[in-house]
Amino acid sequence: MASRSIVKYLARRFLFLLVTYIVATTIVFILPRAIPGNPLAQILSNLSRVAQAKPELIRAAERTLMEEFGLGKPWYVQYFEFVSKAFRGNLGTSITFYPRKVVDLVVPVIPWTLMLLLPATIVAWILGNSLGALAAYRRNTWVDKLVLNTSLVVSQIPYYWLGMLFIFFFGVRLGILPTQGAYPQGMIPNWSWTFVLSVLKHYVLPFSSIVVSALGGWAIGMRLMVIYELGSDYAMFAEYLGMKDKRVFNYVFRNSLLPQITGLALQLGGILGGSLITEIVFNYPGTGYLLFRALTTLDYPLIQGIFVILIASIYLANFLVDFVYAVIDPRVRIGQEE
Amino acid sequence: MFATMIRPLFKNKKFIAGACIFLFFLFLGLFGPMIYRVDPMEMTWDYEKPPSPAHPLGTDTYGRDILAQLLNGIRSSLYIGFLAALISLVIGTIVGSLSAVKRGVVDDLLMAITNIVLTTPSILIAILIASYFKVRSVEMIALILGFFQWPWFARAIRAQLMSVMSREYVQLSVLAGYSDLRLIVEDLIPTIATYAFMAFVLFINGGILGEAALSLIGLGPTKGISLGIMLQWAVLMEAVRRSLWWWFVPPGVAIVAITASLLIISTAMDEVFNPRLREE
Numbered sequence: 001m002a003s004r005s006i007v008k009y010l011a012r013r014f015l016f017l018l019v020t021y022i023v024a025t026t027i028v029f030i031l032p033r034a035i036p037g038n039p040l041a042q043i044l045s046n047l048s049r050v051a052q053a054k055p056e057l058i059r060a061a062e063r064t065l066m067e068e069f070g071l072g073k074p075w076y077v078q079y080f081e082f083v084s085k086a087f088r089g090n091l092g093t094s095i096t097f098y099p100r101k102v103v104d105l106v107v108p109v110i111p112w113t114l115m116l117l118l119p120a121t122i123v124a125w126i127l128g129n130s131l132g133a134l135a136a137y138r139r140n141t142w143v144d145k146l147v148l149n150t151s152l153v154v155s156q157i158p159y160y161w162l163g164m165l166f167i168f169f170f171g172v173r174l175g176i177l178p179t180q181g182a183y184p185q186g187m188i189p190n191w192s193w194t195f196v197l198s199v200l201k202h203y204v205l206p207f208s209s210i211v212v213s214a215l216g217g218w219a220i221g222m223r224l225m226v227i228y229e230l231g232s233d234y235a236m237f238a239e240y241l242g243m244k245d246k247r248v249f250n251y252v253f254r255n256s257l258l259p260q261i262t263g264l265a266l267q268l269g270g271i272l273g274g275s276l277i278t279e280i281v282f283n284y285p286g287t288g289y290l291l292f293r294a295l296t297t298l299d300y301p302l303i304q305g306i307f308v309i310l311i312a313s314i315y316l317a318n319f320l321v322d323f324v325y326a327v328i329d330p331r332v333r334i335g336q337e338e
Numbered sequence: 339m340f341a342t343m344i345r346p347l348f349k350n351k352k353f354i355a356g357a358c359i360f361l362f363f364l365f366l367g368l369f370g371p372m373i374y375r376v377d378p379m380e381m382t383w384d385y386e387k388p389p390s391p392a393h394p395l396g397t398d399t400y401g402r403d404i405l406a407q408l409l410n411g412i413r414s415s416l417y418i419g420f421l422a423a424l425i426s427l428v429i430g431t432i433v434g435s436l437s438a439v440k441r442g443v444v445d446d447l448l449m450a451i452t453n454i455v456l457t458t459p460s461i462l463i464a465i466l467i468a469s470y471f472k473v474r475s476v477e478m479i480a481l482i483l484g485f486f487q488w489p490w491f492a493r494a495i496r497a498q499l500m501s502v503m504s505r506e507y508v509q510l511s512v513l514a515g516y517s518d519l520r521l522i523v524e525d526l527i528p529t530i531a532t533y534a535f536m537a538f539v540l541f542i543n544g545g546i547l548g549e550a551a552l553s554l555i556g557l558g559p560t561k562g563i564s565l566g567i568m569l570q571w572a573v574l575m576e577a578v579r580r581s582l583w584w585w586f587v588p589p590g591v592a593i594v595a596i597t598a599s600l601l602i603i604s605t606a607m608d609e610v611f612n613p614r615l616r617e618e
Binding site for chain 2: 016017019020023024027028031032035148152153155156157158160161164165167168171172173179180220224266268272273274276277280281291292295296298303304307310311314315318
């Protein structure tokens with residue numbers, strides 16, 4: 001029975017994600033066409049203006065652009081071509097890096113972003129939730145006040161600005177850590193110890209700036225959650241029964257953690273947005289840095305491609321978190337049965 | 339009634355601290371540019387100078403006065419924050435209360451839209467939209483940002499209003515033949531007033547942080563100065579790696595001080611109005 005309700009719940013979530021993804025790709029499709037001044041036409045005219053430089057390359061780029069955006073065909077044909085291509089992983093050709101395919105440009109940088117984002121998110125989540133629970137457990141003591149007040153301020157520090165401060169203190173002033181890139185310039189990625197070590201060294205500052213700035217938000221949320229749960233009927237009842245504080249707190253802790261798991265899913269998108277800019281500040285070779293280069297050159301196929309991939313990965317992450325949630329908390333499944 | 343609600347707030351130390359910091363920055367933004375009359379865009383030959391009596395916060399690569407940029411930046415960032423917050427609040431209130439009152443198909447549809455916007459990372463969509471406009475006004479940035487941060491609020495007030503809908507006095511109003519609009523305005527909205535105010539405060543934060551993020555990647559307002567645009571220039575000109583701390587520290591401090599003070603205000607309100615959170 002239980003497993004069947006999980007399947008039903010997940011099927012529902014999956015359907016929702018599918019719809020969401022179609023909506024997202026639709027937005028990506030509609031925007032350039034709906035905005036007055038038609039940005040696509042502008043790129044085309046820009047391209048022909050600089051055509052003196054490398055006429056044959058530019059003209060080829062222009063042709064692929066026309067073809068890939070399906071300009072000239074009726075809009076619904078363009079739309080279906082766009083969405084069906086996106087689903088098959090065909091995201092077109094970059095203009096700036098012509099004739100390289102968008103997919104071939106994006107896929108190699110994804111591991112760098114994932115390597116930065118996933119551990120940082122998880123570490124911040126664990127640390128933040130532990131701190132928040134500790135603060136709630138020691139309610140109204142100096143520990144609580146310290147955690148709450150520091151978190152209130154720290155949670156408002158933008159990731160990238162904290163990164164700038166870190167670069168300044170640890171990189172420039174103290175000179176103990178590298179300030180940009182994921183590895184020294186000129187080094188070719190390989191599996192040697194020297195390379196791995198230098199990657200780790202370059203990793204410290206961007207990683208810690210994301211962890212520190214994300215930590216406070218989790219701590220505040222968890223503290224609130226635990227305080228609410230401590231006032232709930234079951235916790236009061238357990239207390240009146242004379243159960244040890246620690247034991248009651250254990251139950252409360254587990255229940256408080258559940259909403260934080262949903263929060264994790266929702267925050268993934270936000271953290272991704274923050275880390276995109278962190279990458280720019282650190283010149284870290286991930287998706288954010290690639291997006292920045294695409295934006296500065298108005299390489300729309302590349303911009304769109306990065307979005308389609310990023311949005312898809314966020315939805316996927318959401319789905320995975322939902323899956324975990326459904327396994328942990330039976331109420332989620334039962335709630336869906338009504 | 340209003341006085342009895344406000345009074346306990348002023349007994350809360352956190353609220354007073356947060357309000358003081360915020361009012362200070364509001365004052366800087368409103369009157370700063372009038373008192374310190376230096377053109378933030380004027381280029382001088384005094385470039386990249388550390389703080390001195392002539393330029394209290396130093397100058398940037400183009401010899402522009404940082405203090406003048408900061409004061410004007412605080413002004414436009416606050417303006418964007420307020421505008422974005424207003425837009426989010428209006429959309430959130432309309433969607434949330436319509437959902438709660440109409441139920442059925444309207445509710446399903448509105449909640450589906452809400453959930454889609456909620457799962458789609460707002461900053462990504464904002465970047466995408468902003469990238470298609472060559473000229474971006476301050477108001478346009480506020481609109482783009484305000485348009486994507488309402489979903490959590492809509493969902494929260496929908497849940498709250500659903501429970502309000504089942505109370506007797508609302509039922510009476512329904513029996514009396516109130517229109518949906520009158521029901522929402524007279525019976526429902528007052529019950530979420532403090533909550534809406536807290537949300538408004540957080541929306542301002544979202545607007546200020548969103549503008550900073552957009553500007554930093556070169557997608558902020560194309561005219562004038564904001565805290566984000568200051569940071570963008572600092573990043574472009576490698577101010578950090580070249581130790582020009584007076585350039586990138588002040589705008590960051592202003593962002594953190596404003597957003598943190600607003601967060602402290604909303605946390606304090608939560609403590610005051612939420613019996614469970616009241617300190618014993």
